[in-house]
Amino acid sequence: MGWLEDNVAIITGGGSGLGRALVERFLDEGAKVGVLERSAEKLEKLRVDFGDQIVTIEGDVTKFEDNVSVVRETVRKFGRLDTFVGNAAIWDFSTKLVDIPADRLDALFDEMFHVNVKGYLNGAKAAVEELARTGGSIVFTVSNAGFYAGGGGPLYTASKHAVVGLIKELAFEFGPKIRVNGVAPGGMATDLRGPVSIGLGGSSVSTLPLAEILKEWTVLQELAEPADYTGHYVLFASKKNSRTATGAIINCDGGMGVRGLVEVAGGNDL
Template identity: 50%
Template sequence: MRLRGEVALVTGGASGLGRAVVDRYVAEGARVAVLDRSSIGLAKLKETHGDAIVGIEGDVRLLESNKHAVARCIEAFGKLDCLVGNAGVWDYMATLVSMPDDQIEAAFDEMFSVNVKGYLLAVKAALPALYDSKGRVILTASNAAFYTSGGGPLYTSSKHAVVGLIKQLAYELGPHIRVNGIAPGGVVGSDLRGLKALGLQEQSISTISLPDMLDHVLPTGKVATAEEYTGAYVFFATRAETVPLTGSILDFNSGWGVRGLIDVNLGAELDRCFGKQTMDGKAA
């Protein structure tokens, strides 16, 4: 119960990684407000967690939606200790060459409106409450915030912008508010959707088998599940353990950045040298 008595607001918390963070926060003793566009997802959260959560249907691209979410959070729970900016969209690795001329401007505006402006507006709306509580801001970045091939140029540049946002806000809002980020790699169980401007709004990344794509090239040997990422979100939301922590981004990506240039049979050499031997002398 590391977050007992704490109150969090999570954007994009009704599915995927955001939902896993909400579940973990409640399990750790927190009460959680969730801003999401899915009324169905919010209803499922309420069924699961009851009075420990309050769901707010809205659009992270609008300041009024973010202000409404903060107001509902304070009305329900009396304060706000931690803001988790998590709502996002993906470009399905659409290359610059492949994007039609008549869609690229709208696609860029949509991507940055959700992935960057949505975070900025959430922090703006939460500032008074976080100042009062000496609270925390946690923004979800991505392996694409540091490396290529986690998305196309739209997604990758938006997540690089999130890194700059974290650093600048940490500078501006200290010492009263801590601002940090977490950069997951691929997420098994993610429901990250595509851009409406590219006709991908109903397509979920969950339709792609990330383990088949990545397990054989990642140094950890596997793509992490949404639940396996949540420990970092708990740690970054704690108070006593994060006193020196601000302006930092945890590169939490199964070794994406050190995966090398060729596919390898991960662990095979170690198994040959140190694996348990079977009766016929072969590694177990």
Template identity: 30%
Template sequence: MQRFEGRVALVTAGAQGIGAAVVRRFAAEGGSVVITDLQEDKIGELATEIGDQAIGVRTDVTSRADVDAAVAAAVERFGRLDVVVNNAGGCIVTSVPEDTTDEDWHRQLDLTLVGASRCIQAALPHLVESRGNVVTISSVNGLAAFGNVEYSAAKAGQIAMTLNYASRYGKLGVRFNVVAPGTIRTPNWDNQLDTLEKFKALYPLGRIGEPEDIAAAVAFLASDDASWITGHTLPVEGGVLTGPGMVNLSPSGPFKKEY
């Protein structure tokens, strides 16, 4: 499929993991891609891999100047901007809630929630012109209690923000949607592979997600196949939100009968 031929996407934190999978998916479907990240070497490697369809721009989403420059670079190089994928973020606060400082809260929210809003604000004039859309990568942490209070609050905030943007700008033809991943096998887990393996038991589908699972969902929501979908949060999480996956932690397993 060439659903993005003639279209341009900007992907934050696009140099590895979920972001890189999204970049590759857009390019494979004919799109041009602006890869933004803090890791200049990885940006360059991926941009070289993609070829003329991609440029890389070092961008810190906590800097309005950086975000504005990335959007400007996209329009200067490709002449338009059709899609923004807000992927930048991360769990940067690990203390228990009662020990979290105001500074911890500010750092987490600035990166994950305010950073996404900066990107939307910078891109909006171009998205209105192209009748484009935004897909924000939130998390199941924004939908249920999985710990990491500050991170979860920021992710829930992304969902609320998306609902409001979708309502306000729908009349101008701009769509806003969210993908909420479960546990995904990204480089962040490279030093915790044993934990990642144990997490499989929480998922009814019996595996951890891959970056390509999220990229497929993003590509759908960003494409014309989803032209009548806005303000939606799509969980892509192997069934962990259904709850029954917890029975897999029982010593006897989920079934008495073998199938």
């Protein structure tokens, strides 16, 4: 038996990358899964691969009604909800403030925070009543950028610091019925996209030389696969194995925070 037998979970952004790996791992652990995803093509692939083990909703995490739809349809099919995983996000490709056109700053701010922060708030709001019925949990994807500078530009870094605050505040508000925790992965080659507002909607993080970057930046010196991070989510979703954890974040970024003093190249361009 897996750690999530009889668990019903929702995963946002579950069509590719870390989200797809989470869908696969949760199913392997015995869960049933609902997925909220923007791409119809990715959802169709999930349906072909996993059939009636999943519920799929094509929608946008920034729209509250789409979060309500995935909760409603997941509960309709599987009878309950035990875990909500907020995972969908965008990355700013480390765009510095001085490089953001002044006439695009408002649009970029709104897009980044609507997806990376409001999307999680929408999911938590939509799921809270069902999770309270089961004594369930919420798990949010953070990032190394939730703790350190340099993992993104100012807007991505600020959005992920905001997610850290959300985890703490919602753990306080939702206790004792619902546990709220987070997982902060490091870099991985996925289809994580950039903001449409600055012309990066078609760009994918997988095009970057991540293996070289992580060898320099981390103690473990390797590029992890999305599946390598999924066990931390399983732990938090399992009430039996993490009953006392709420407001906690597993920082699993390969050891960025313990790398010691290193030579910093480049400096600023001001």
